[in-house]
Amino acid sequence: MGDLIWALITVTLAIGGLLAVLGGLYWLSGRLPKKWQEGARSWVFLLPAMVAMIVGLLVPAIRTIYLSLLDDNGKDFVGLSNFKTVFTTTGTRLTVFNSMTWVFVGTIFTTIVGLSVARFADGMRGEKAAKSAIFIPGAISLVGAGIIWKFVYDGPPFEVGLLNSITKSIPGLPASMGGDGDRIWLLERGFGGAEPPATAPGFNTFLLIVIFIWASAGFATVIFSAAIKGVPDSLIEAAKVDGATDRQAFYKVTLPYIRATIVTVATTITIGGLKAFDIVAATTGGRFGTSTIANEFYVTKFVQGRGGLGSALAVMIFILVIPVVVMNRQAQKRAEEMMGA
């Protein structure tokens, strides 16, 4: 209770103080010569946002780039050697490949699930219920999602994991695929006798990606559904008059029409996949070869205390985001041109 009262007082004071300062500055700007007034007042409106973003985001981001060029103690300049370490150490190289897998597998399947639900539920009885069911995981925190799936994937000493119970009931399934019902799914990298090499993502990484798909599909569904409903009826109708089946109309008319939306959603999911941290941290903590770049960043910096390498990993995420955004822009432009033509 004490915390709550303290927080209420602090917030009231902070907001009051902020408004008083802004009001004062606004009044002061009114005393400036006429030609400067508009500019000065604009900056009063922008001030809190700019200060917060410069102090909290821009300067720290630039400093992280600088720190990534220093050694782990932040003392000596080492050039790009931290980045070299990322790619030459087996452990960190695996995290890069794992993140790539998150991005590709996660994005492709989330998009497919989202499109399927948006398409097939459109106009269906219980459309709303269907979309809500798919969306609920999206309202849950990724930590919560990790915990929920822990109950699916867990093995001994937890004897009643859902996945084990399913695989156990399949007759003739080999133990390497969970046939004995005693598999600890998130711990084992191999599957069905095949053991992945040390630098390739294991089967457990794919199981974590399932959680990611499960959590993001609702977002994709909502956006796709709105986009599909936005396709002009006349277009679909014209295609059908020309003899197109539902299927053909979907692939030849609807999909091209909502292309820009698909690109946007895929971009958002891709960036989400690159930043994948919560799910990994809440389930395996990155052990058993499941770490991603974002998780490795946390472990390297905050568990092992290695500033240089940690910063390099954070910059890696940024470097990987840039081409995605650029590709998104280009695809977006192409889509717009197509629509214009």
Place this chain on the structure above:
Amino acid sequence: MSITPSGAALGNKQLTSEAKRRRRKPLSTGEATSRSLSSRPGRIIVYCLMFIWTVPTFGILVSSFRPEIDVKTSGWWTWFTDPSVTFENYRRVLSSAPGDDNMAKFFMNSLIITIPSVILSVGIALLASYAFSWMKFKGRDWLFVAVVALLMVPLQMALVPLLQLFTGGAHIGSVTIFPDLNLTGTYVGVWIAHVAFGLPFCIFILKNFVSALPKELIEAARVDGAGHATTFVRLIVPLSVPAIASLGIFQFMWIWNDYLIALIFAGREKAPVTMKLAQVAGERGNAWHLLTAAGMVSMILPICVFFALQRYFVRGLLAGAVKG
């Protein structure tokens, strides 16, 4: 090719919009069956996905009401044949007795972290959006592009230096340009982090909305002698309520569900539920019965918010994605 018709679905398709119904009517002749056949696999796919998507959450919901011994020895699906209900798990995780998890306190922490962060980020962003939309100053477009570019910066890039700023201040030589405020492990530190990291998105969304408000209204206010402050308070704020609501809910979900920022800035005492939940999972990994209840406590509010305010939330999502 015979004209496969299409709209024929009338019988089994419940179309919500009147327009759609009208479009389909003239086409729906005797061939309704072909449509219903072609969409049956589609419906089955949707039902399967619904099932897969709901089962894991449903399992933990059921488990959270089962006694410890049941949770550990029989699958939750056996509950239907052998139902037994207890609130003991919830009592344990919410209780503040020594050795218990005291989730109630961390739930409160989540509220204390989330609500001010939402109010501050949306409020500050609305101010900036007005300047970007309706005020004239040098470099306006350039500055807005810079803000949008900040959307790309992953928050991992900013965490470490911001933490250093909170614990050690900033100095150039011997000159202190930011005092050592020791903000780690305080709500203030978490608020600042959430506001700073959330602002580019909030400004992006609100600017799109505010700049699309009718020009005539704002000009009329100006002709009547209203200054920028008056226009903002009397006109922009009330007109932006729908956008504020959508964005506010979106931010609420995002901040409530955040884990990384809390992990870095909140410390154990001010931790939100997500962080506590991860802790419970890590430290008492074998207490499955408590984990279920702790998980439900952390999810209950966002799920309720989603169901109660679905419309606004979806609108917020769309605004964020369509122009992305």
